[in-house]
Amino acid sequence: xxxxxxxxxxxxxxxxxxxxxxxxxxxxxxxxxxxxxxxxxxxxxxxxxxxxxxxxxxxxxxxxxxxxxxxxxxxxxxxxxxxxxxxxxxxxxxxxxxxxxxxxxxxxxxxxxxxxxxxxxxxxxxxxxxxxxxxxxxxxxxxxxxxxxxxxxxxxxxxxxxxxxxxxxxxxxxxxxxxxxxxxxxxxxxxxxxxxxxxxxxxxxxxxxxxxxxxxxxxxxxxxxxxxxxxxxxxxxxxxxxxxxxxxxxxxxxxxxxxxxxxxxxxxxxxxxxxxxxxxxxxxxxxxxxxxxxxxxxxxxxxxxxxxxxxxxxxxxxxxxxxxxxxxxxxxxxxxxxxxxxxxxxxxxxxxxxxxxxxxxxxxxxxxxxxxxxxxxxxxxxxxxxxxxxxxxxxxxxxxxxxxxxxxxxxxxxxxxxxxxxxxxxxxxxxxxxxxxxxxxxxxxxxxxxxxxxxxxxxxxxxxxxxxxxxxxxxxxxxxxxxxxxx
Numbered sequence: 001x002x003x004x005x006x007x008x009x010x011x012x013x014x015x016x017x018x019x020x021x022x023x024x025x026x027x028x029x030x031x032x033x034x035x036x037x038x039x040x041x042x043x044x045x046x047x048x049x050x051x052x053x054x055x056x057x058x059x060x061x062x063x064x065x066x067x068x069x070x071x072x073x074x075x076x077x078x079x080x081x082x083x084x085x086x087x088x089x090x091x092x093x094x095x096x097x098x099x100x101x102x103x104x105x106x107x108x109x110x111x112x113x114x115x116x117x118x119x120x121x122x123x124x125x126x127x128x129x130x131x132x133x134x135x136x137x138x139x140x141x142x143x144x145x146x147x148x149x150x151x152x153x154x155x156x157x158x159x160x161x162x163x164x165x166x167x168x169x170x171x172x173x174x175x176x177x178x179x180x181x182x183x184x185x186x187x188x189x190x191x192x193x194x195x196x197x198x199x200x201x202x203x204x205x206x207x208x209x210x211x212x213x214x215x216x217x218x219x220x221x222x223x224x225x226x227x228x229x230x231x232x233x234x235x236x237x238x239x240x241x242x243x244x245x246x247x248x249x250x251x252x253x254x255x256x257x258x259x260x261x262x263x264x265x266x267x268x269x270x271x272x273x274x275x276x277x278x279x280x281x282x283x284x285x286x287x288x289x290x291x292x293x294x295x296x297x298x299x300x301x302x303x304x305x306x307x308x309x310x311x312x313x314x315x316x317x318x319x320x321x322x323x324x325x326x327x328x329x330x331x332x333x334x335x336x337x338x339x340x341x342x343x344x345x346x347x348x349x350x351x352x353x354x355x356x357x358x359x360x361x362x363x364x365x366x367x368x369x370x371x372x373x374x375x376x377x378x379x380x381x382x383x384x385x386x387x388x389x390x391x392x393x394x395x396x397x398x399x400x401x402x403x404x405x406x407x408x409x410x411x412x413x414x415x416x417x418x419x420x421x422x423x424x425x426x427x428x429x430x431x432x433x434x435x436x437x438x439x440x441x442x443x444x445x446x447x448x449x450x451x452x453x454x455x456x457x458x459x460x461x462x463x464x465x466x467x468x469x470x471x472x473x474x475x476x477x478x479x480x481x482x483x484x485x486x487x
Contacts, residue, residue, distance in 0.1 A: 037210050038203070045199040064179045065144045069157040072172035075110065076159040085164030087112055087120055098123075105129070106150060107175040113140065115167050133173065140169050152177060220244040224253060236264045330387040330466055337382045337391075337421055338363055341414045344395040348403065356408035359399070364417045382416050384486070386467055394463045397456040398423040398482050405480070420485040422474075429480045430473070438473050457482075 078094035079087045089095070101108055101123035109129055111122030117140060122130075132149040133156060139145050145156045156173035224240050231238045239257045242250050338361060345359045352359050363382065384391075395414070402412045402425035410426040430438060439461045464471040464484055474481045 076170040
């Protein structure tokens with residue numbers, strides 16, 4: 001935003017005061033992650049309890065059948081047979097359950113049947129218990145069955161035992177209230193204790209591991225923070241290391257380093273500007289003083305006016321250079337390159353006429369000999385996103401430089417393409433050695449007609465870089481072409 005461009009009115013200044021971090025332990029990332037971990041453990045255990053309780057209630061009958069079947073299978077495997085192959089009871093391990101059948105004979109019973117349905121032996125249950133289960137022949141097969149006894153829902157299971165070429169049928173039956181009592185009095189407390197032990201182990205073991213892991217993970221962040229705090233104007237070249245930083249934090253650190261790059265560049269530019277201004281203004285001031293002393297002796301003021309004009313131009317160019325170096329000064333809008341070039345040419349018409357140099361703007365691809373539709377198509381406006389004031393300064397400096405080096409009677413042209421534009425003169429050009437120095441500050445060509453500050457092309461370079469363009473010089477025969485290209 002140069003050469004008359006201004007920042008939008010009403011824009012409030014940015015508050016440069018650093019934000020104050022919130023106090024309290026909850027502002028700690030470690031604390032937040034540990035609290036989230038604790039809440040996750042509690043919710044996990046609560047969900048497991050609710051799911052288990054709900055599924056157990058929903059599938060109570062299924063679990064009851066499975067328990068009865070497993071119990072029947074377990075006892076059938078402990079049958080003892082005599083020499084003739086007839087079952088006579090259970091082994092020593094199974095007989096320890098006999099007291100349970102004696103005490104709970106109205107809720108739990110077993111019996112062993114042969115292939116004809118005759119009872120070989122049974123637990124001390126009442127006759128009504130098995131009579132309520134229905135005809136025995138209907139249950140001489142593997143599987144579960146149910147019946148009602150004394151107002152209670154009963155579930156039974158038949159297990160087929162093959163021994164000595166004969167089939168025997170072991171049946172186990174139990175009441176629903178006995179199943180509920182077992183699960184409420186034994187299984188659920190055991191389950192609760194298991195859940196409690198699981199939750200405690202999860203909380204302690206994994207909690208300690210999470211805390212130690214967080215400390216290890218966050219240690220590089222503390223180191224990076226200390227490195228950032230150590231950066232000052234005297235050590236603005238320092239950068240944060242990313243080799244030990246967690247992968248998720250690397251983009252943040254790299255963004256901070258890029259911000260430091262821009263800060264260092266701005267700081268160096270300001271330092272160079274101050275040094276350059278002090279150096280460049282010292283000589284004109286000394287000359288002005290000498291001219292004033294000559295005027296005191298009665299000599300003319302013409303030389304003094306020339307020095308004042310030269311110093312004024314230097315100050316103006318230094319200020320433009322400082323402003324062009326700050327990207328925040330730019331306001332980018334879609335800009336018609338041909339219109340901007342035409343405006344600049346009109347502005348410099350008087351200067352070009354004084355040097356007897358012609359100026360021209362050409363949009364490459366727009367030929368008068370084309371058909372009307374083709375000509376209209378090829379003459380579409382070339383629009384770039386640019387700061388209008390900065391683009392004017394860029395074109396003006398390039399054209400002024402070309403006019404100063406162009407011989408009388410020659411042409412200086414601005415050629416515009418879709419992705420580039422250039423300014424060409426037909427002057428003596430520059431040598432390869434000079435070509436590498438042409439954009440340096442305070443460099444002046446040997447064929448220049450005026451006594452400029454030598455900052456025009458440096459200002460052009462800063463403007464191009466701020467827009468993301470590239471500015472280069474290309475020798476022509478004759479002359480020199482300055483090319484601005486989109487990156």
